[in-house]
Amino acid sequence: MRRILLCCAAILVCLATAGCWNRSELNELGITVATGFDRSGVDWEMTYQVIVPSASGASQGGGSSGGSQPSVYVFSTKGKTIREAADRGYTENPRRLYFGHTEILVIGKEAAEKGIEQILDVYFRNIDARETVLVAITDGKASNIMRKMVPPEKIPGTALADILRKQNSFSSYFPIVNVFRMAQKLVSDAQTVGVPEIIVTPGDQKVLESLDVNKTTSPPVKMKVERLGVFHKDKLIGYLNRNESYGISWLTNQVKGSTLSFSCSGAHTKKKDGTVRITSAKTKVTPVRAGEHYHMHVETEASGDLLMEYTCQEDLSKPNSIEGIEKAIASEIVYSIETGWEASRKLRADLPGFADKIHRKDPKAWKRLQNNWSEELAQIELEVQVKVKLQRPGLTKKSFDTLLNQDNRQE
Amino acid sequence: MRRVNRNRPPHIRRKNKAEGIVDGLSEAADRPLGCSPAETVVLIQEALGSSPDIHIRKMANDTFVISYIDSLIDPQLLSELMGNLESMLEEGEEVRSTERFADSISAGSVKVASTGRDMLTGMLSGAAVVLVDGVEGARVVSISGGSRRSVEEPSSQTVIRGPKEGFTEDISTNLSLLRKRLRTPDLRFENRVIGTYTQTQVVVAYIRGIAQTSVVEEVLKRLDAIDTDSILESGYIEEFIQDRAFTPFPTILNTERPDTVAGSLLDGQVSILIDGTPFALICPVTFFKFFLSSEDYYQRYDISSFLRNIRLFSFLVAMLLPSLYIAVTTFHPEMLPTTMLISVAAQREGTPLPALLEGMLMEITFEVIREAGVRMPRVVGPAISIVGALVLGQAAVQAGLVSAVMVIIVSFTAIASFVIPTFAMSAAVRLIRFGLMFLAGTFGLYGILSGVIPLLMHLVSLQSFGVPYFLPVAPLNWSNIKDVFIRMPWPRMNKRPDFISLHNQVRQGSGPEEGQSEP
Numbered sequence: 001m002r003r004i005l006l007c008c009a010a011i012l013v014c015l016a017t018a019g020c021w022n023r024s025e026l027n028e029l030g031i032t033v034a035t036g037f038d039r040s041g042v043d044w045e046m047t048y049q050v051i052v053p054s055a056s057g058a059s060q061g062g063g064s065s066g067g068s069q070p071s072v073y074v075f076s077t078k079g080k081t082i083r084e085a086a087d088r089g090y091t092e093n094p095r096r097l098y099f100g101h102t103e104i105l106v107i108g109k110e111a112a113e114k115g116i117e118q119i120l121d122v123y124f125r126n127i128d129a130r131e132t133v134l135v136a137i138t139d140g141k142a143s144n145i146m147r148k149m150v151p152p153e154k155i156p157g158t159a160l161a162d163i164l165r166k167q168n169s170f171s172s173y174f175p176i177v178n179v180f181r182m183a184q185k186l187v188s189d190a191q192t193v194g195v196p197e198i199i200v201t202p203g204d205q206k207v208l209e210s211l212d213v214n215k216t217t218s219p220p221v222k223m224k225v226e227r228l229g230v231f232h233k234d235k236l237i238g239y240l241n242r243n244e245s246y247g248i249s250w251l252t253n254q255v256k257g258s259t260l261s262f263s264c265s266g267a268h269t270k271k272k273d274g275t276v277r278i279t280s281a282k283t284k285v286t287p288v289r290a291g292e293h294y295h296m297h298v299e300t301e302a303s304g305d306l307l308m309e310y311t312c313q314e315d316l317s318k319p320n321s322i323e324g325i326e327k328a329i330a331s332e333i334v335y336s337i338e339t340g341w342e343a344s345r346k347l348r349a350d351l352p353g354f355a356d357k358i359h360r361k362d363p364k365a366w367k368r369l370q371n372n373w374s375e376e377l378a379q380i381e382l383e384v385q386v387k388v389k390l391q392r393p394g395l396t397k398k399s400f401d402t403l404l405n406q407d408n409r410q411e
Numbered sequence: 412m413r414r415v416n417r418n419r420p421p422h423i424r425r426k427n428k429a430e431g432i433v434d435g436l437s438e439a440a441d442r443p444l445g446c447s448p449a450e451t452v453v454l455i456q457e458a459l460g461s462s463p464d465i466h467i468r469k470m471a472n473d474t475f476v477i478s479y480i481d482s483l484i485d486p487q488l489l490s491e492l493m494g495n496l497e498s499m500l501e502e503g504e505e506v507r508s509t510e511r512f513a514d515s516i517s518a519g520s521v522k523v524a525s526t527g528r529d530m531l532t533g534m535l536s537g538a539a540v541v542l543v544d545g546v547e548g549a550r551v552v553s554i555s556g557g558s559r560r561s562v563e564e565p566s567s568q569t570v571i572r573g574p575k576e577g578f579t580e581d582i583s584t585n586l587s588l589l590r591k592r593l594r595t596p597d598l599r600f601e602n603r604v605i606g607t608y609t610q611t612q613v614v615v616a617y618i619r620g621i622a623q624t625s626v627v628e629e630v631l632k633r634l635d636a637i638d639t640d641s642i643l644e645s646g647y648i649e650e651f652i653q654d655r656a657f658t659p660f661p662t663i664l665n666t667e668r669p670d671t672v673a674g675s676l677l678d679g680q681v682s683i684l685i686d687g688t689p690f691a692l693i694c695p696v697t698f699f700k701f702f703l704s705s706e707d708y709y710q711r712y713d714i715s716s717f718l719r720n721i722r723l724f725s726f727l728v729a730m731l732l733p734s735l736y737i738a739v740t741t742f743h744p745e746m747l748p749t750t751m752l753i754s755v756a757a758q759r760e761g762t763p764l765p766a767l768l769e770g771m772l773m774e775i776t777f778e779v780i781r782e783a784g785v786r787m788p789r790v791v792g793p794a795i796s797i798v799g800a801l802v803l804g805q806a807a808v809q810a811g812l813v814s815a816v817m818v819i820i821v822s823f824t825a826i827a828s829f830v831i832p833t834f835a836m837s838a839a840v841r842l843i844r845f846g847l848m849f850l851a852g853t854f855g856l857y858g859i860l861s862g863v864i865p866l867l868m869h870l871v872s873l874q875s876f877g878v879p880y881f882l883p884v885a886p887l888n889w890s891n892i893k894d895v896f897i898r899m900p901w902p903r904m905n906k907r908p909d910f911i912s913l914h915n916q917v918r919q920g921s922g923p924e925e926g927q928s929e930p
Binding site for chain 2: 022023024025026027029031033051053054056098100101103130155158
């Protein structure tokens, strides 16, 4: 009995002395959904998009009505270092900033050009910041992006992250990257990473900063993913446009799902006659030695549901014509990959991570090439092989083009 | 120190029978009865006092003296007894021969009481005492009657499909309900009378050849060791004979369903029926038995298996949900999906109390409402539901005193605790819940684990009459697990659970085809 009492006393003392050690009630937290990093001179400027729970969720008993208040509150703080700037936030914000649910991290142009080393450090060193946060850059100030709404979504930070994720899984134009992957790529041999860029379309910027934007069906300005920013050794060095970025997606095996247009002839023309939905794709890159230099052997296998659209004359019931279409699609993919690589090479950026491939395949050669890598990179040629497999030609076999012409003949 | 005493009921070391409870009977009552009815009548009058329900009637010039307590006997049987006695006199039979006497009485069974104490006990349990002039001892004719409730549907353990009969307060009715279900000569009842004042009849029922003999002996031993003045309900017995007193978990099952008892007896368990209560005890039991309803065996096996798992899930919900909510919202908000966190945070906005206090307050409020619901007169029932649901639920949320999420959590917890078929187990959960909430409020998930792990250790260390409480899961016993999380169809359950009894394992033939597996 005495022992039990002693145990109880010990437990009670533990609870009383150590108890509630890092407890924080939900209504004391400022849940930050998006963070923006800017530089102005030597200062860091942090911008936080903090959720106003009463406006964003189903609000409690007759309090403030959800419609009249924006569901996020945005404020910026300045400081010599990132953490200093963050802690300055307590001078103007009553809640403890909580980064566990940050969905997106936007880096302003100036910060990106000056280097993002500190950002990575903060994210890796602190326990409350997560490395799974998506990264984006912007061509102006990140604080500008933070302040904008994404109608009709309630929480812009989440919406932006969703936009990035959705385009990644449905069109794969811009490969997305989170803080962890970003750091991983920057410290790899290639030292290069592509980060999607979010911009606000030109026009009256203020419109997106007020709830009034919800009163129109199509706001005059909007935010969208525009380019792929290329980082080399923690600094922004240039951009790839959508088509080029798409090629990089193919080249780096990051196509999860996409739609691809092709022409009947199989050549790369402006006019496209059909669309295929890529449902799975796999790219394998192997360095091949060519004298002192290396070539990259790129093997891509893609399969897709044919024909979300098809207006060519070929008879789809014949294997020959399917093969023809597969070739036409393959040539589109080859073209795309080459465009992407060309753009990356022009920036002297190793976006596909060839450096690591060579390092892994031939460590000795890598030691030799290492010092002169950017020259070496310029000389790498691709040998692209694409195999496409079409499945499911859709519900109709013949295209309407064929059917219409048939009718003409009968008449 | 504790280990030594575990299997011994606590009262043994507390009191000796010799210095035990004393009742009002004088020492004269223990002496053999003489052959003079007049002396015996004096003894009766001395012992029982002058209560108006005590009757002493004389027949045929004191040849017979009949004494009974009229509130305990059946008047019809009494008049039949009188008739028997009269015709005995008319026919001039030899009334002094006990055998002849017993054969001539059709009103009830006849026993001979040699001491005054035996005779009085007989009278107090509803017998008429017939004293015959010149014969030593008293003849006790059982003509018990008095008010008794008819067999009704059990109110605490209801089923949709299955027998609707429940035990009553009258033990002979209860025994007949069991006999009707188990028409085997092997069904045995061991009778004991416990309680100096209440003289309660306690019957240990088991099936000879199925129940483990050692368990039956142990039960009887523990019952015999009980030395108390009163047994009013099965709860008294349960606390006297349970293996371990300081545990929130029941180690003896109680039920008011005869079919549950019959099923348990067929599994090799032992049941204890107590006069004066419809609740019978079943032992030994394991933890998982508390989650079985007798209906599990009457419904199709698929839905039964599903429901069993729902019950186990509800057990966990009832125990853990409020503490998980507190832990996650105050210590680990990163564990919730963002959108969920935002809606929970929106609910929490503006509530004055921290989550732990809010949870405690709501849980205690619920316990109060629940207790009120049990204690209050039936007619005010609707009032409580209005006050509970509207005032304390909706209005509290609207006033911003508690968050709606907390109301949801508390309601779900409450409903989940009602799913557990045995009340004793859900009572255990109710208590544990508060402790876990406190731990969650101070240490978060780590606190919950530091409560749950010792709890689990406690559970696996418990025993019920020598059977480990957590069988067949710990220690793992694959052959018996088919009646725990899932219920196999009857043709597949060929053996009785061997952790309860090793005797007579085969329940039915184990033919290769399903259709032929009936015995």
